[in-house]
Structure formats: C-alpha cells, structure tokens
Amino acid sequence: MQNYAQVARDFVERHATGLTVAVFAGVLALRRWLAGGVCRSKVRLDGKTVLITGANTGIGKETAHGYGARVILACRDITRARIAADEIRLRSGNGNVVVKKLDLASLQSVRDLAKEVQENEDRLDILINNAGIMMCPKWTTEDGFEMQFGVNHLGHFLLTNCLLDLLKKSTPSRVVIVSSLAHEKGHIHFDDINLDKDYKREGSYRQSKLANVLFCRELAARLQGTGVTAYSLRHLFPTLALWKKSIIMPFLMMIKSPWEGAQTTIYCAVDESVANDSGLYYSDCAPKTAAPQALDDAAAKKLWDLSASMVGLA
C-alpha cells in the first residue's frame, strides 16, 4: 500500500528545485501584476525643481535619485518630512532635498508656503499634488470646510493657483494630481459641498477624489498653450475588489513597495511620451478613461468657480 503522504514527500523531494522555481515565478508574477506599469523614462531633471505635497519617499527618492531634481517636500508634519528627506538623501546621494511646512487644512498655510516658494525658488518644473487624507470622521479645516474636500481638493486647488506664475516661468512644466479609483463612485454635492446634511466618510473621500480629476480637466483647459500641462492619476492598487478586502491590505502593502506605488505619479511627472498631453487621467503608467462624471466639462467649470470662491480667489 502506498502512503499518500510519503508519495507527496517523495514528489516534493524529487522536484524541489522545480517547485521552488515555480513558486518564485508565481510570486514574481503576482508582484509584477500588483506593481502595474513602470516608468522607464531616461529623462534627466538636473537643475529642475519638483515640489511634492506629503512626505512620499517613493516619489521623492525617484525624482531626486533617478532624475537628479531638486526636491521640495511640503508637509504638515515637519518631523516626518525630515525623516523622509534624510532617507531620500541617504538612498539617492542627492543632497538637494528640502522640507517646507504646508498644512493643506489651512488656506493661510497654503498661501504662506506659496509665497515662500515664489520668493526663494528660481523655478518650479513639476508640482505633485500628492498629499491626502482618507476616510476621516467629520472634521473641518481651519477655514470651516469639510476636511477631505478641504485638504484633498481645496488646499491643492489654492496651492496650484498660487504657484501658476512660477510654473509658467519654468515651462515646459507639469502639475500632477494624485486622485484615486474611488473617484468612479464619486459625486460632487454642489448643493451641500461640505456634506453637512449627510456626512459619510467614503462619500466624502470619493467626492474629493472626483474633484481632483475634474480640477485637472479644467486646469488643463485653462492652461492650453501656456506650456504647463496637467495630469491626474490613480495609483497603488489594481482593483477596487482587492482594495475592499482590507484583510489583505497589509499583505499588499508589503509586496507593493513605495517605489512601485509611485510609478504612475513619476510617469506623469517626467515621461516624455505624455509631454504634449494635458487634462487626462492615468493608471498603471498609461492613459485611462475616467468615470463619466469625471469627464463632465460643465461640472469641472462649476467646481472651479465654486472652489475659487471658497478659497477667496474669485
């Protein structure tokens, strides 16, 4: 009588190398699939300046090391930003990394940072609106706006507008807006933009991410012919189904490195192939059709006007 366990053991022993290779290949394929596209641009950014909101070391490292840019990390938490800056310097050997204070939940802080940058920087080639707050309770910004819309959209809306002159002086230049797949289920509540009547953290997040895509669209339209182009994107995880299964999130985090998570952002920020495109939405280092409500030009314009009046730009 054959013992099945023994047969299995024999099989594993005999085919150990093959099995190891197969498991390895499987893990690599899974990693590859989760990683999405990779930016293969060989462009150099020496002498150019990139401003990134939020202490994203993946984007910072890549732009500083891979492309040689001067990198400004604009962050609320200076301690965290300094740690990120040190890590970027260490890994990249590029000492040209600076930290500046920016609290996107405060219009005053946004204006202060923009003024500081305008006064002290010769140029701004790439602005990456990367910082974001996700699914928080019903909090409000310093100026009384609902927090997710205030930080993810309004703060960046004001920051971008305040830095436009410097971007226009540095053409060709780019504005990269990090949105999310969550925009697909988003809805702009024009009649209750702060969601006072019915606050849901997911709905608020989706509204703010839809606002990111609409902002990019209207910004691109307004900047046509100026040499400043705009891009919105989603990054990180390939499908919402996976995203929803929060139990596997830590696992995804582990195998999807910050470098991989930053690839579409890097692609939109530096890749030559998109130099003449503007106003589009990207995923996995390729253009992707955004949700129908994100392609609505009238809504994009309406959102711009509303945002401008909210932040006092109108």
Ligand SMILES: *[C@@H]1O[C@H](CO)[C@@H](O)[C@H](O)[C@H]1NC(C)=O
């Ligand atoms: C972008 O436009 C410029 C000027 O028309 C052209 O020289 C360049 O090849 C274009 N780049 C791409 C990637 O299409």
